Amino acid sequence: MVLSESLKALQTRIGYEFANPALLVRAVTHKSFGSDHYERLEFLGDSVLNLGVSDLLYAHFDRCDEGVLTRVRAHLVRQDMLHKLALSLALPAVMRLSDGEAKGGGAQRPSILADALEAVIGAVYLDSGFEAAQKLVLSLFEPVVAQTTLDGWSKDAKTALQEWLQARKMAVPSYRIASTRGKAHEQVFVVACDVPALNMSVLGEGLSRRAAEQVAAKLALEQLEQQSPTPQTKSSKN
Secondary structure (H helix, E strand, O other), rough: OOOHHHHHHHHHHHHOOOOOOOHHHHHHHHHOOOOOOOOOOOOOHHHHHHHHHHHHHHHOOOOOOOOHHHHHHHHOOHHHHHOOOOOOOOHHOOOOOOOEHOOOHHHOOOOHHHHHHHHHHHHHHHHOOOHHHHHHHHHHHHHHOOOOHHHOEEEEHHHHHHHHHOOOOOOEEEEEEEEEEEEHHOEEEEEEEEEHHHEEEEEEEEEEEHHHHHHHHHHHHHHHHOOOOOOOOOOOOO
């Protein structure tokens, strides 16, 4: 199989040339385009990605325990991060989609691009094995890890907010979609973080519900920390 110029350029961007080019073609093919699509490669790539990132974090944060490493990995392999990395590789330009999916903005949709990036990683693994796939994972994630302090990754905002409230014997917050706006491929979610015990509701925005929840939780925690109420102590029973 002879690759198109755009896919040859993608090989240059990822720093890997396929022995079996059909694997790369499949990795950028959405199920709307045909039966030979990327979903099986995505399944494989997801596992390779998690192992590759785990190996990177184990080496980089050699004094961290399992809980911290698990939280950092969750940040790195989430859809929002994979979407950003897919955009950095210009994956939208090479995606193969049905006419309807393409017209609906599928080539820019975060879920599709994140899945396609995992599929590309899976394709590299099938083509040359884990070492080659790990090299791709490292090229994508080493700069992210190197530019971030551990404190920035160690605990996500939702977890931090929940622990802050629990330390003060307050009920955990709840999250709900307040509104959405924009076209399907560039939809923005507005999520409310409700803290009933304090009669508090804070809005956050993001390209996915999960991202919006994290923003809302971060803003709520910042407001609460500014108020700095003293944690409650256990009261004796009558």
